[in-house]
Amino acid sequence: MESKLIKESAYDLGAQDCGIANIERFKDAPKGFNPKDVFSECKSVVVFIKQMPIDVIFAENPIPYTHAAYKMYEEMDRIGMELCRLFQKNNIKAALIPSDVPYLYWDPENMHGKGIISLKHSAVLAGLGIMGKSTIFINKELGNMVYIGAVLINEAVEADPLVEDFSCPPGCNKCLEVCPQQAMDGVTVNQKLCREKSFFKAGRDWDLYNCSECRKVCTYRLGISKK
DSSP states (O other): OOHHHHHHHHHHTTOSEEEEEEGGGGTTSOTTOSHHHHOTTOOEEEEEEEEOOTTGGGOSSHHHHHHHHHHHHHHHHHHHHHHHHHHHHTTOOEEEEOSSOOOSEEETTTTEEEOSSOHHHHHHHTTSOEEOTTSOEEBTTTBTOEEEEEEEESSOOOOOOOOOSOOSOTTOOHHHHHOTTOOBOSSOBOHHHHHHHHEEEOGGGOEEEOOOHHHHHOTTTTOGGGO
């Protein structure tokens, strides 16, 4: 199946960008989190992204952003499900990667979780953007307000080139400096420190997002053309 048709189908389903990575690009993935550890026949990873409503992040009440985030996860999973059906019609085996939970790895003491594969690393390897110093994924045109989905397939499809003409502005440390928990060092994030501030339990045991300061201050929050 040609990459052009896969991408056109993703766009028709509502994705705003789509890229493809071959399995060889995941050779440095941690053991247990390589796409082949999820689906042994995987030869390509199809990754797609979509921007969430960009100003909901500025609501002082945490409910609007939290609700928008949950709806974005639903949208990404819907796109992934429909792509799986497309692949099925073309006799290609496909495995959907959830855009959020569930995942198997969870360290309760350190509040450290991992998806079954890293979607943000997958997006980078599919040529869709870069990893910012906050470890939030950034797309050149859509910025950091994007959500990511992926489907693993057992067919080798032409991979997209990696992004090499775009990076965080030289010397910019806005995201690191604004973090109230000092949870970032420019390479990794201390998830325990981050989650202690950015998530909390509300009534009826709902998980709410409570901090997005690093995302808000990013120079490329809306992409390089709208900084």
